[in-house]
Amino acid sequence: MKPVSFWRDLTPIFIICLLIVGITSLFSLTWLGLLVCIAVLLWRLSGHYRELNHFALWISNPTSKNVPSGHGVWTDIFAKLYALRRNDESNEAQLAEWLARFQNTMSHLPDGVVLMDKSAYLEWCNPVAEQHFRFSLLRDKGNRVVNLVREPALVQYIQAGLYDAPTKIEYLNRQLELTLIEFEEDRMILVSRDITETEKVDAMRRDFIANASHELRTPLTVISGFLEYALDAGDIAPEERVRQIELMHKQAEHMTVLVQDMLMLSRLESDVKVDDVTINMTELLNQQLGQAVALSNGQHQFITHIDPINLNGSVQEIASVVTNLLSNAVRYTPNGGEIHLTWQTIDNQPTLSIRDTGQGIAPEHLPRLTERFYRVNKDQSRASKGTGLGLAIVKHVLIRHQAELKIDSKVGEGTTFTAIFPHSRLAK
Incomplete structure (x- = not known):
């Protein structure tokens, strides 16, 4: 870009002034020529003042759309300003696009991302980070993260500046894995990952x-x-x-x-696919009842209601569900107790229900009954020769058949296990 030349604007004025002074001096009116030159200079100076005023007004809102046209040398000046502003606006639009794309990408990450300066003042965070730390970007932007999150382990981690050295904290009933990343010279990024379920699985x-x-x-x-x-x-x-x-x-x-x-x-x-066949449930249930009666050895009364409803599924897996539920009922029901087996449709869904009149299970144990090796009474379970895996098998089989297991129990009254299969599992 060529520099602006003021001589191009001043040279004609100087030539005009010299001509005026020369002509008036021929008639001994040099003083008049000087006055005319002063007037011409003042007129030109006022023009520059007007252009400066236009420039000052444009500076208050410098966009490429409102650049003044200008006169004389100001035409070149405003043309160069227009070109510079257009280039800046193009760069700003590109940066805004990249920033929007970056924020959109960060917003869809499964991990929380918190952008802050070296003093831990919050500059930006994605929605996952808002959930992890109960932030609100609109409300908390500009506040210190260590003041927003009152967790000593997090405050110590940020203040220590342990970059790329992950740590784990418990916050708001969640297990979070945190990683602090140095970003530019005066910023840092805090990445949070919810590992609650991973910790439970471990x-x-x-x-x-x-x-x-x-x-x-x-x-x-x-x-x-x-x-x-x-x-x-x-x-x-x-x-x-x-x-x-x-x-x-x-x-x-x-x-x-x-x-x-x-x-x-x-x-x-590990095996996702279920080998679906049409299961004669009447035959299967009666077969499993025979084994339960043999296990009971005449110590319990069995009451059944079996509708002629067939099911699509795996014979071996459904049989294991019935076997485990009936054997549990036999093991944990005192002598002389009753065991009820019902197979029917409820709300157009095939439903298997096995109810006993045993000791019942306290409410605090119900959520964990289907965990592997979980036992309400370890001594009694081992005495009954159970492996502690029966209900875990039942849960996984029902999940594979898109079914739901419900457990209702009252201490001293007994327990009811209900397997509810979807309507799609009904055999035509």
Whole structure:
């Protein structure tokens, strides 16, 4: 861009003034020529003043649309200002577009993002961060994050400036993983990730491993103990040998059932597809009832209501649901109690209900009944020879069949397990 030349504007005025002074001096009227030159200069100066005034007005709202046209040298000046302003507006529009795109991208991230300066003053945050920390960008922008979030661990983490060193805090009943990232020279970004469910899964995995190890260790301890005794004792009385073999056999059976249940749970979790066939539910339920009656050994009264309704699903998996629910009812119902099995449609949905008159379950235990190895009464559960995986299997089978499990129980009155299948599972 060429520089503005004032000589182009001043040269004609100087030539005119010299001509006027020269002509008037020929007639001995030099003073008149000087007056005319002064008038011309004042006129030109007033023109520059008007253009300066236009320039001052434009500065108050400098856009490319309202640049003055100008006269003389000001034409070049305003043309250059117009070109500069157009270039600035193009850059500003591009920056605004990139900023909007950045904020839109950050708004759709699953993690919280908080942009703040080195003094921890909030400049921007996405909606996820607003949920994590109960921020409101409109209300809290310009306030210090350490004042908005009264959590000592977070305040210490930000003040320490531990960049790229993640930390975990508990805030508003959530487990959050935080990462502080240095951004430019005077800004930093706080990234928050909700790991509440991940922590729960990890805790459940640790509990599962611990409980599985404990459940397997008990029968193995019995078996290895008897084997060591047999090696050390030498000759053992036939009656004692038979008793020990029977005990080892029972422990081996328990361990086999436990391993089978663990393998079935693993398969249910990894195998997404259900092998749908038409299940004759009347036949299946009567078969499972026969096994429950044998397990009860005449100690309970069974009351059934089975409608001729067939179901689409996996025979093996649905059978495991019925087996586990009936066996639980038998194990936890005192002698002389009743066990009710009902299979019918309710609101056009196939519904299986198994109700017992046992001890019932306290309300605080109901949400965790379907967890692996969770037991309300550990001593009683082990005495009943349960593996602690039955209801977990029931839950996963029903999930795979898009069904819902409801548990209603009152202490001292009994428990009702209800499996509600979707209408789409009705066999035509």
